[in-house]
Amino acid sequence: MTIYSVKNMPRTPEQNKEIREKTRRSIMDNALKLFATKGFHGTSMADVAKEAGVSKGLAYNYFKSKDDIAHSIINEIMVVGDQIVMMMQKIDDPVEQLHTMINYTFGFLDENEQYWRLYISFVLQPEVANMSSEIMLKFAKNMFHALEDIFTRIGIKNVKEEARYIGALIDGITLHYYFDKENYPLKSVLKLLHSKYSREALEMLK
Amino acid sequence: MTIYSVKNMPRTPEQNKEIREKTRRSIMDNALKLFATKGFHGTSMADVAKEAGVSKGLAYNYFKSKDDIAHSIINEIMVVGDQIVMMMQKIDDPVEQLHTMINYTFGFLDENEQYWRLYISFVLQPEVANMSSEIMLKFAKNMFHALEDIFTRIGIKNVKEEARYIGALIDGITLHYYFDKENYPLKSVLKLLHSKYSREALEMLK
Amino acid sequence: MTIYSVKNMPRTPEQNKEIREKTRRSIMDNALKLFATKGFHGTSMADVAKEAGVSKGLAYNYFKSKDDIAHSIINEIMVVGDQIVMMMQKIDDPVEQLHTMINYTFGFLDENEQYWRLYISFVLQPEVANMSSEIMLKFAKNMFHALEDIFTRIGIKNVKEEARYIGALIDGITLHYYFDKENYPLKSVLKLLHSKYSREALEMLK
Amino acid sequence: MTIYSVKNMPRTPEQNKEIREKTRRSIMDNALKLFATKGFHGTSMADVAKEAGVSKGLAYNYFKSKDDIAHSIINEIMVVGDQIVMMMQKIDDPVEQLHTMINYTFGFLDENEQYWRLYISFVLQPEVANMSSEIMLKFAKNMFHALEDIFTRIGIKNVKEEARYIGALIDGITLHYYFDKENYPLKSVLKLLHSKYSREALEMLK
């Protein structure tokens, strides 16, 4: 009796659930990768299915449309992002919090590349994929609030502007890094960044 | 009264050239607008032609493919961008040069919005429209070199990093502004930006 | 009762293969018919799809372009043609072989009409359908070699020229027959042909 | 006063006629060349106009449609062909006539290539260009009659079949020659052809 005779045995509900989650994950991951590099409209469902190693029919079993995949991905980005923000907020010292935020952002640059590319693309071209940017806007606002909160607690002046300022800095560096990863002097730029937000430097902003 | 006022004479080459330039301009402008907001793949040639007020066929009389339109636009952005950089370099005082650059960038934010959106979306998704990012990379490098040159002449430390830093800042602010124009506190952020690069502040970086 | 009689099971690979072969066959057959009579460029994919009873989309599921259909057909003609030549070569007596070849050619004139029309039209207009005539040339060479072999074994003089001569004769008669099938005196012309290559007549060529 | 001031002088009717004939000739010649190699539907009016060095508009000044060009070309082929047949008939000796016909046909193979290719293409695919093959059929019949006449006068048996036979031979050789001009042993094949229709050989057919 070989392992293949198993396939005629009914699966347990747990097995089914596991399979479903794995497949769904694979579709989303591969769709993300493709959407991020080729664009949403530049990627076909056939591309996604092939990349995920499933049939086109099955992909529609998990998502009711191509839009639905995009929505699910963006949603997930938002949720994960919010979780990270919340996690950060558990740190007491605001300066440490700030640096942790920076470190986290740039420590997972390669892991988050596709998410970020897709997110920014949708931000820049809101008509693509009918993405109501509401949810993305709200997410961005959360980010800025978190930064404002940090700066308030540090006690500097121009809290709102400084929050926008460092936010821009982080996204700008990210953008430039992704544009030319091989040649970007990430390490030394980050060193400069940290030095500009060292405790002493922050004192000057009070 | 010229010879060409005679009935049944073909248009002069000059007349044709004028017509061609006007129509080409219109197609490119409208394509830019659409590509920038709906994305390259999200925009059809029918969309472009309609928006430009010409037939689909005529659009292909001017550009041999949709890709060709995108390439022509990007090319033009690069050329105009290079011209601006060169223009800036005529200013003697490097600090003034730096602030002129900032002012120029943010003074024409609304005029340049579509260009920037398209440029960044191609940067993020180079596979779209077969954009060989070579030319875009070269353009970006020029920008960084111009900034490094300014900082060198000002005489600060960490020239390369500071160039990357302020470059990121400018693009980051631009990105965030376009994301939520109504609510972005552009004026006060720019004030902060200028203050951080005032003559006195720059002294500290030497 | 097999496992696949269970509801909601995907088709077996065998079933799919069978479907694919049938549909592919139908597309090729109908494309051949249309290409042969209306010309390659005179036939649209819509024509082909309609004639084959499938949607345009499906036709592209089977062939990646209109050119691809033409290439596939020509390829098949070459393969079948080569097989026939090989089959002939199993006959021992060269004179019998020669007459079998003639009989075969003219015995299936009506069955092979479309093939021949298409083949010749590609021969005459090699730029159509990007037909690299290489493969067709090779096929023709095979034919001439087979004829030369026959004549060599019969032992006549001017083997090469005689091979070209009878080859031209066969294609010329075919061409004229297809030009005006109703009125062509095929039977009596073939009788003349056979008489000119009878054993006695061949003796004269030694 | 330069030659260019002449262009504002009204042309004489003779000049106009000459220009018209030249231009018309050029359009037809270039259309023939293109139709013959790329096929009628594979050739665009833009191709024709460009090749002939005139504007598209002007081409329509001379021919009312693309079909019209094709018809005009075919017509001309028929007329010229008939003239040649008539010319041949002025030769008294039928055997000499036969060989003159052969020599003429193969003596101008390269000059007549495009005509022949186009003619045969239309014969094989009568639906292309709405070519009613009536006129082409009539032309072919003329040819066969001329041959039959020759053979009758020579006094051989099976006049009709022999006419078809040699007609097929001539077209078959022509076809094979055009297929692979570089490698076709035209000279020795023609030598064989002449020898098979020498006065002595013809005696055997009586």
Next chain:
DNA sequence: GATGAATGAGTTTTCATTCAT
């Protein structure tokens, strides 16, 4: 007589989605 910009209908090709199995 001559030009080439412009059109619109048609052609090739793609692709999200459905459906039989």
Next chain:
DNA sequence: TATGAATGAAAACTCATTCAT
């Protein structure tokens, strides 16, 4: 749950023909 054959609508692109000049 899973497949991939099949569809139809839309997209990219072509081209015969017209027309203002």
